[in-house]
Amino acid sequence: MPEGSILYSNEPVPKRASILLENITKWGHPGCIVTSNYPKDYRASKLCFDVILCDVPCSGEGMFRKDPQTISEWSPQNVEKCWRLQREIVADAWQCLNPGGLLIYSTCTFNIKENEENIRWILDNFDAEALAVDTEPEWGITGSLLPGFNAPVYRFIPGITRSEGLFMAVIRKGGESTENSKAIKPKNLNILTPPYVRQSPVAAVELSYSQSIAYLRGEALVLPPSTPRGIVDVSFMGYMLGQTKNIGNRANNLYPKEWRIKSTHVPSEYEPILKPLQ
16 A cells, blocks of 8 residues: 555454454554444544445355355355345445445355345445456456446456455446545544553663564563563564563563464574565
8 A cells, every 4th residue: 555544444343353453463554453343333433534344244166165154154045145235235336435446345255146236236326336357267267247238347256266266346436536635533443452451651672583483482571671660662673573571670471362373383594585664
């Protein structure tokens, strides 16, 4: 994303939201916010975005090969339920999209009710345009399967493409995009924070590679003598790792137990993959 962007990642189901929070936090990018809300809550918040990815709940036909249990969960009634829910989600998300912004619609299913028919509904009911995406013929991507509907859509079928099942389309909202749009503080959104954030830190300490690995394993640390006692942020190359509670002779580790590195293998030297934060 462009420098200075902020990414909101949302999952309404609490258990899945906690996993999302862990994954986003471990990537270490400072411009990320994780929420657990329904699309209607975002609509009520008046928060708007330049790009929205709606990876909507679906009947899961694209997961049949990967997870046989999804076959027993499929039914025509569930397909009917899903395409209606998908339209409700898109209708709420559309109100949060800036003029000229992009809506990326995706499912992990194949039927046209949840895919092409929903894209056609979006184009018929909103000021919207489906955009073509550059692809290569050898990728084996399938276009529209709905007779008479030729908008650019992309279906990934296992065995034809190198992927599990996926459908996607990119849609642009009408109107002119505006740069430097006024930021609005979200209202009444359930914003999640890592479980180690217990109070405002009193200090910050940059760790070495070996110290960082020790911290992510859940081990106690010995911080520089000048470090104040109390809650301390620890980071590596400028990326926030978490917090400790410095009690003087050691710093107790506040990194969540369920997040800690469990592998016994640790590379002896750091292999550069991160660009230091300024």
